[in-house]
Amino acid sequence: MKQIQADVVVIGGGTAGMGAYRNALLHTPNVYLIEGNVFGTTCARVGCMPSKLMIAAAEARHHALHTDPFGVHLDKSSVRVDGAEVMNRVKSERDRFVGFVVEDVMAWDESKRIMGHAKFIDEHTVQVDDHTQIRADRIVIATGSRPVVFPQWQSLGDKLIVNDDVFSWDTLPESVAVFGPGVIGLELGQALNRLGVRVEIFGLGGLLGGISDPVVLQEAVEIFGAEMTLHLDAQTETQLTAEGKVQVRWTQEGERGTFTADYLLAATGRRPNVDNLGLENLPIELDARGVPVADPHTMQTSIPHIFIAGDASNQLPLLHEAADQGKIAGDNAGRFPNVQAGLRRSLLGVVFTHPQIATVGARFATLQAQYGERFERDVVIGQVSFRNQGRSRVMLVNKGVLRVYADKATGRLLGAEAIGPAVEHLAHLLAWAHQMHMTIPQMLEMPFYHPVIEEGLRTALRDAAAKL
Numbered sequence: 001m002k003q004i005q006a007d008v009v010v011i012g013g014g015t016a017g018m019g020a021y022r023n024a025l026l027h028t029p030n031v032y033l034i035e036g037n038v039f040g041t042t043c044a045r046v047g048c049m050p051s052k053l054m055i056a057a058a059e060a061r062h063h064a065l066h067t068d069p070f071g072v073h074l075d076k077s078s079v080r081v082d083g084a085e086v087m088n089r090v091k092s093e094r095d096r097f098v099g100f101v102v103e104d105v106m107a108w109d110e111s112k113r114i115m116g117h118a119k120f121i122d123e124h125t126v127q128v129d130d131h132t133q134i135r136a137d138r139i140v141i142a143t144g145s146r147p148v149v150f151p152q153w154q155s156l157g158d159k160l161i162v163n164d165d166v167f168s169w170d171t172l173p174e175s176v177a178v179f180g181p182g183v184i185g186l187e188l189g190q191a192l193n194r195l196g197v198r199v200e201i202f203g204l205g206g207l208l209g210g211i212s213d214p215v216v217l218q219e220a221v222e223i224f225g226a227e228m229t230l231h232l233d234a235q236t237e238t239q240l241t242a243e244g245k246v247q248v249r250w251t252q253e254g255e256r257g258t259f260t261a262d263y264l265l266a267a268t269g270r271r272p273n274v275d276n277l278g279l280e281n282l283p284i285e286l287d288a289r290g291v292p293v294a295d296p297h298t299m300q301t302s303i304p305h306i307f308i309a310g311d312a313s314n315q316l317p318l319l320h321e322a323a324d325q326g327k328i329a330g331d332n333a334g335r336f337p338n339v340q341a342g343l344r345r346s347l348l349g350v351v352f353t354h355p356q357i358a359t360v361g362a363r364f365a366t367l368q369a370q371y372g373e374r375f376e377r378d379v380v381i382g383q384v385s386f387r388n389q390g391r392s393r394v395m396l397v398n399k400g401v402l403r404v405y406a407d408k409a410t411g412r413l414l415g416a417e418a419i420g421p422a423v424e425h426l427a428h429l430l431a432w433a434h435q436m437h438m439t440i441p442q443m444l445e446m447p448f449y450h451p452v453i454e455e456g457l458r459t460a461l462r463d464a465a466a467k468l
Contacts, residue, residue, distance in 0.1 A: 001127075001130065001131060001132065001133055002131060002132045002133070003132075003133055003135070004032065004132060004133070004134045004135070005030075005134075005135050005136075006030055006031065006032045006134050006135070006136040006137070007024075007028040007030040007031060007136065007137050007138065007334075008024040008028065008030070008031045008032070008136060008137070008138045008139070008140065008330075008333045008334060009031070009032045009033075009034065009126055009134050009136040009138075009139050009140070010024065010031065010032070010033045010034065010139075010140040010142055010330065010333075011034050011118045011126065011139065011140065011141050011142060011143055011277070012034070012035065012036075012141070012142035012143040012144055012273075012310070012312065013033055013034070013035030013038075013039040013040075013105065013113075014040070014042055014142065014144045014310060014311075014322070015042070015043060015310060015319055015322040015323050015326060016142040016144070016309040016310025016311070016312070016313075016322040016323070016325055016326035016329070017033065017035070017140070017142035017143075017144075017309075017310070017326060018033075018039075018101075018104070018105065018326065019309070019322070019323050019324075019325075019326025019327045019330060020140040020142055020307075020309055020326040020327070020329045020330030020333065021033045021108070021330060022327075022330065023326070023327050023329075023330030023331040023334060024138075024140070024330040024331070024333050024334040025334070026331070026334060027331075027334030027335050028334055031112060031334075032112050032113075032114060032134060032136070033108070033112060033113050033114070034114045034115075034116065034118045034126070034128055034134075035113070035114075035115055036115070036116060036117040036118065036143075039101070039102055039105040039113075040098045040101045040102055040105075042144060042145075042311070043319040045094065045098055045164075045167075047163070047319075048319060049093075049094060049097045050090050050091075050093075050094040050166075050167040051163070051167075051184075051187055051188060051191070051352070052352060053089065053090040053093050053094065054086070054090055054166075054167075054188070054191045054192075054195075055187065055190075055191045055352055057081075057086045057089070057090070057191075057195060058190070058191040058192070058193075058194035058195045059194070059354065061079060061081055061194055061195060061196070062194045062354070064079045065079055069396055070396070081172070081195050081196050083169075083171035083172030083195075084170060084171045086171075086172060086195065087169050087170055087171055087172065090167060091167065091168075094167060114128055114132060114134075115128075116128035116129035116131065116132065117129055117276070118277070119276070119277060119278035120277055120278035120279065120281050120282055121133070121278065121281060122281060122282070123282055123283075123303055123305070123306070124136060124137070124139075124305075126139065137305060137336070138305045138306070138307070138333040138334075138336050139305065139306045139307070139333070140306075140307045140308070140309060140326075140329045140330060140333050141274065141277065141292065141306065141307070141308040141309070141312055142308070142309045142310045142312055142326060142329070143272075143273040143274060143277065143310075143312045144272075144273050144310060144311045144312055145270040145271055145272050145273055145311035145312065145317060146270060146271055146273055147162035147163065147164070147266055147267070147268075147269075147270055147271075148266070148268050148269045148270060148271050149162065149266050150266070150268070152238065153179075153238060153264060153266060155239070155240070156238065156239075156240055156246055156264055157240070159240065159244065159245075159246050159262070159263055159264060160246075160263070160264050160266060161263050161264070161265050161266070162265070162266050162267070163184050163188060163265070163267060166188060166265065172192070172195055172196075172197055173197060173261075173262040173263055174197065174198060174262055175197060175198035175199070175260070175261040175262050175263075176189075176192055176197055176198075176199050176261050176262060176263050176264075176265050177199075177200055177202065177238075177246055177248045177259055177261040177263070177264045177265065178192075178199060178200070178201045178202065178265045178267055179201075179202050179203075179236075179264060179265065179266055179267060179268055180202075180203060180266065180267035180268035180269065181201050181202075181203040181207065181208045181209065181230065181232060182207070182209065182210055182267065182268070182269065183209065183210055183349075183351050184267040185201060185203075185265070185267030185268075186201070186208065186209050186224070186351060186353055186357075187351060187352055187353055188265065188267065189201045189228060189265075189267075190224070190227070190228065190353050190354070193227065193228050198261070199228055199229070200228070200229040200230075200231065200248070200259045200261075201228060201229070201230050201231065201232075202231045202234050202236055202248065202250065203230075203231065203232045203233065203234070204232075204233055204234070205232075205233055206221075206232045206233045207232065208220050208221055208224065208230070208232060209351050209353065209357045209419075210349065210351065210357070210359065211357060211359075211417060211419070212363045212364045212365035212366070212417065213363070213364035213365075213403050213417040214364075215383070215401060215403060216357075216364075216401055216403055216417045216418060216419055219399075219400060219401045219419055220357065220419045223355065223399050223400065223419065224353070229259075231250050231252050233252055233253070234250040234251065234252040235250065235251045235252070236248055236249065236250045237249045237250075238264060241260065245260050245261065245262065246260065246261045246262070246263060246264045247259075247260050248260070248261065248264070270311065270317055271289075272289065272291050272311060272312045272313070272314045273311075273312055274290060274291050274292065274312055275290060279292065282303060282306075283303070284301055284302055284303050284306065285301070285302035287314065289314055291308075291312070291313065291314040292306070292308050292313075294307070294308045294313055294315075296315060296344060297328075297341040297342060297344060298328065298332055298339050298340070298341055298342065299313065299325055299328045299329035299332065299342075300332060300339055304336075304337070304339075305333075305336055305337075307329035307330075307332055307333050308329065309322065309325035309326045309328070309329035309330075310322035310325055310326060313325060316347070318349065320345075320348070324342070324343065324344065324345065327342065328342030328343075345431070345435055346360065346361050346431045346434040346435040347359065347360065347361055347362075347363075347415075347431075348360055348427055348428070348431040349427075350423070350424045350427055352424070354397075355386075355397065355399050355400045355419050355420050355421050355423070356419070356420065356421070356422065356423045356424055357418070357419045357423070358416070358417070358418045358419075358423040358424060358426065358427035358430075359415075359416070359417050359418075359427075360415055360416045360417075360427050360430040360431045360434055361405075361413065361414055361415030361416065361430070361431070361434040362405065362414045362415035363415060363417060364403070364405065364415075364417055366415070367379055367405055367414060367415065377408070378407065378408050378409065379405055379406070379407065379408060379414065380405070380406050380407075380408050380464050380467040380468055381403055381404070381405055381406075381464065381467075382403070382404045382406070382440070382460040382461055382462070382463035382464025382465070382467070383401060383402065383403050383404075383460055383463055384401065384402050384456045384457070384459040384460040384463065385400075385401050386398050386399060386400045386401065386402070386420045386421060386453075386456055387399065389453065389455065389456040389459070390450075390451045390455065391451040391452050391453045391455065392420070392421050392453055392456065394451065395421070397421035397422075398421070399419075399420070399421070400418065400419040400420030400421065400423070401418065401419060401420065402416065402418040402420055402423065402426065402456060402457065402460050403416060403417055403418065403460070404416040404430070404440075404457075404460050404461060404464055406439075406440050406464050406468065408467070408468060410439065411439035411440050411441055411465075411468050412437060412438070412439050412440075413430070413433055413434050413438055413439065413440060413443065414434075415434065416430050420453075420456070421453055422453055425453070425454070426453070426454060426456070426457050429454065429457065430457070440461055440464045440465045440468060441465060441468075443461050444458065444461050444462065444465060
């Protein structure tokens with residue numbers, strides 16, 4: 001077995017791992033990168049980029065079918081979706097994005113890239129399959145995550161799919177049962193529905209799109225419920241029919257029904273890839289899910305020379321967060337023991353449905369828990385409905401609501417939740433203001449053009465200011 005002595009070893013070649021590798025190299029050339037599957041990011045291969053390509057195709061069909069209110073009339077029967085062409089563009093553009101990532105990796109020293117599955121032997125030793133042992137002074141865990149699949153679905157065989165599988169389709173199916181109304185399930189569910197695929201979405205607890213604000217949640221349920229069939233708090237049983245279809249029997253609030261689909265898409269969350277790393281061989285502190293506990297500012301675990309980053313850290317499974325965490329973990333592994341706190345940005349999350357969903361800073365539920373009994377007294381909420389917002393009505397996208405939260409004593413922006421037109425842009429403005437610790441009055445001093453959707457943000461800020 002080959003023996004290697006390293007200053008730093010990074011386990012995982014995704015967004016966080018690549019970032020950790022780059023930043024560790026700034027301190028020492030003796031850095032190794034281990035990857036057990038293929039180099040390239042989850043985002044580029046099976047996540048944010050291919051999903052946005054499918055969403056773009058869905059929007060093209062949706063717009064073509066909804067021109068009548070503008071006085072523009074098309075022959076709706078001429079609007080035809082070629083599933084093979086849709087998936088060909090999704091896959092070809094996806095491969096292009098992945099190619100850019102892989103080009104970067106291939107430019108790195110080949111002798112420092114090792115393929116295989118890594119497992120801890122002890123605090124300083126990692127074994128890669130049965131061919132290489134690396135003894136490292138510092139180690140970064142960046143092994144990513146994988147979709148959660150419940151045992152009761154395993155009997156469905158190849159009719160059970162995850163989002164990774166969607167982007168390998170050669171054409172579109174006729175029907176899909178989506179389990180999980182979170183970010184992935186809602187984005188893909190709406191996109192498939194708008195492409196003409198029969199879709200029903202199943203969930204538990206009444207949750208939708210990661211929204212915690214009850215006013216925003218109610219608005220979202222009404223908007224998406226008018227377009228798709230939602231079962232957001234349903235008890236379900238699944239089985240394969242004699243024809244090889246997925247049959248879902250559901251009950252909810254005294255009602256019951258059956259939905260038969262070509263596939264069951266499991267979109268109930270993702271699990272950190274730390275269960276086969278040999279963590280049992282380390283005296284490392286783990287959380288309730290078996291994930292190493294880490295300082296979010298340094299990404300340092302309870303074993304000082306071991307760091308963790310990205311989806312594997314079980315903190316925020318978003319690409320920009322993985323990139324930031326990877327940079328911090330790699331930098332600190334490189335400079336160890338002179339560990340430094342890295343830049344942590346304000347929380348920013350966007351769901352690319354139509355209308356979009358956004359979260360900035362502290363969520364409604366987080367503030368409720370933080371303030372407790374003082375919440376209603378000490379937190380003010382500014383609100384705007386997009387139903388009568390000028391630019392939104394002009395474009396006939398006037399659906400949704402934005403709620404901003406501020407501390408009553410200081411006026412400081414605490415966070416926001418929204419569903420509305422192009423709120424990805426409003427969310428960035430709010431995130432910048434949040435990270436700069438701006439107050440509501442200070443935000444109102446900023447320029448707003450007319451007529452723009454951003455004027456809706458100003459209305460919400462004025463509503464909050466009136467309550468300070």
